[in-house]
Amino acid sequence: MGLSVTEKIIAAHIVKGNLTPGEPIAIKIDQTLTQDATGTMAYLEFEAIGIDRVKTELSVSYVDHNLLQSDFRNADDHRFLQSIAARYGIHFSRPGNGICHQVHLERFAAPGKTLLGSDSHTPTAGGCGMLAIGAGGLDVAMAMAGQPFHLNMPEVLGIHLTGELSPWVSAKDVILELLRRLSVKGGVGKVLEYFGPGVKTLSVTDRGAIANLGTELGATGTVFPSDEITLKFLRAQEREEDWKELLPDEDANYSEIIEIDLSSLEPMIACPSSPDNVVKVKEVSGKEVSQVIIGSCANSSLRDLTIAAKALEGRSINPNVSFEINPGSRQVLENSDVSGVLRTLIHAGARIHQSGCLGCIGMGQAPATDTISLRTFTRNFPGRSGTKNDQVYLCSPETAVASAITGKITDPRELGEAPRVEMPEKFVINDNGIISPPKDGANVKIIRGPNIKPLPDFEPLPEELEAKVVLKVGDNITTDHIMPAGSKILPLRSNVPAISEYVFSAIDPDFPKKAKESGNVIVVGGENYGQGSSREHAALAPRYLGVRAKLVKSFARIHKANLINFGIVPMTFEDPSDYDKISQDDTLTIPGIRNALLTGAKTVTVKSSGGDTFQARLELSERDRYILAAGGLLNWVRAELKKDG
Ligand code: MIC
Ligand code: SF4
Secondary structure (H helix, E strand, O other): EEHHHHHHHHHHHHHEEEOOOOOEEEEEEEEEEHHHHHHHHHHHHHHHHHHOOOOOOEEEEOOOOOOOOOOHHHHHHHHHHHHHHOOOHHHHEEEOOOOOOHHHHHHHOOOOOEEEOOOOOOHHHHHHHEEEEEEEEEHHHHOOOOOEEEEEEEEEEEEEEEEEOOOOOOHHHHHHHHHHOOOOOOOOOOOEEEEEEEHHHHHHHHHHHHHHHHHHHHOOOOOOOOOHHHHHHHHHHHHHOOOOOEEOOOOOOOEEEEEEEHHHHEEEOOOOOOOOEEEEHHHHOEEEEEEEEEOOOOOOHHHHHHHHHHHHHOOOOOOEEEEOOOOOOOHHHHHHHHHHHHHHHHOOEEEEEOOOOHHHOOOOOOOOOOOOOOOOOOOOOOOOOOOOOOOOEOOHHHHHHHEEEEEEEOOHHHHOOOOOOOOOOOOOOOOEEEEOOOOOOOOOOOOOOOOOOOOOOOOOOOOOOOEEEEEEEEOOOOOHHHHHHHHHHHHHHOOOOHHHOOOOOOOOOOOOHHHHOOOOOEEEOOOOEEEEOOOOOOHHHHHHHHHEEEEEEEEOOHHHHHHHHHOOOOEEEHHHHHHHHOOOOOOOOOOHHHHHHOOOOOOEEEEEOOEEEEEOOOOOOOHHHHHHHHOHHHHHHHHHHHOOO
């Protein structure tokens, strides 16, 4: 039986296990990336491991999230990140140089390699034929220390593309259509691999946009083949030497195949407030909009800015719309200057911002009360924009610009003949925003601001767990619910005691107080618990408040891994209807939980103060179990290192 591209990359990197889906494996990681909001913690963890220099082929630290400097804290973090990068052999991408995923695709992504990033949209680089996976900061720190990455061998879901996109329809519409069909949990445990004749009609930028939003399906990663289109892109980036061909075998076996005829797709839009709440644009057209933003790691490339500019030639922005451009990288910005795209956008009335995540993570750009904001972003979870009861829609740059012109949600096909967009044979390239580390960093002084607090220590798991249900929530709870972001909370990412005061703040502002009063805490939830970001603060901060276990119907992959890393036991209901037997404020007792973990038990008995007894499942590898018993990954690694002398 032939292999898919995903299986070929995994086979070339596997250090433990085999290619059987669902079984635990470990793979060698070639490259890592971090961004500033997760990076400060990841580097503190790397320091705590005690290695002198990173052991990867390439590690890059990006500053793209916390760009707002309303006091010293973010600026201090930037200096910390720059100094620690030089100390340990990491490339540093300066603030304003661009969003990690866009810059990585441009300057570092390489077919056939593995990339682990402390950001959930790391799979964007899969558009360039690599296996790129999002993870918590501690897993990335371990990869920088030369340790393999542990995961369950994913199923490889084949997406067979035929046909060609129609005018005014673009990559974002492909992935929105997939979100419509599969929902935010349709990709859990899977890598999505695209193949078939339609792939050749998509540029690497298009492929990157599709791979980026595979994350919203809950997928472990998205992989495109590496072909002559990939070569063309790498040549335009003056990185031809990084190319190698990587195609699936003719008889590659996919666990399932989904057919998409690109020619049949229409402009699509995700309505508030979930990326899978997708309909055709024409079904919601005519609604008034107050803000339109082209940006984020999904859609802020030169191609995206160019189509917007071409559509705007001879037209102006509607006076009731704030039309904003967040270029994905300085390369995008500089090239749009050279090509005249920038001038057209400015002339038409666009507000041009610096390169970075900005409003995508609530760092400014909050929309006005009770108005619609149309964004080319990745996520529209409730309140993520910074405005209460926000109405954020996600769409393509084509739909965005058409709506900015008319002031209403508009199917871009109404603009008439579609402009042609050509990309340059060679981009203008300038790497002065990326600082290479010195050969020897031993004498580099690490600069720490007063907001950077040491990592808390956590004790091992007790033999029996008695914990209070301080919160019971429903399905599809996101990490934005658990540990919100935004301009007020993000500057606290290097300060666990301070950030923990905001855990679950949008659901129950008293959660931190109640948790601290309760001693041990358990949170009960529904399906796809912890979807969304890779932020380990959504595990670390609750653990700091006393959360010792979570009992839910199902977990999202990265959040479950983060819970394990910080010693919170992830359990699922053996019988999902037992969820209804638990009330908030019940106390749950799990006798012998530690022993159950260490002896490999598949279930534990949970006794509720409400009088019910039921079974909870422990879907964990042997390694996960040791980590949990030790109270978290750092405790376990330190103990292992001691054993090795
Ligand atoms: C996001 O898009 O939610 C973020 C902000 O990029 C997160 C990372 C973080 O919370 O720092 C992600 O996607 O992992
Ligand atoms: Fe940044 Fe938004 Fe992309 Fe997250 S999804 S990396 S916040 S642009």
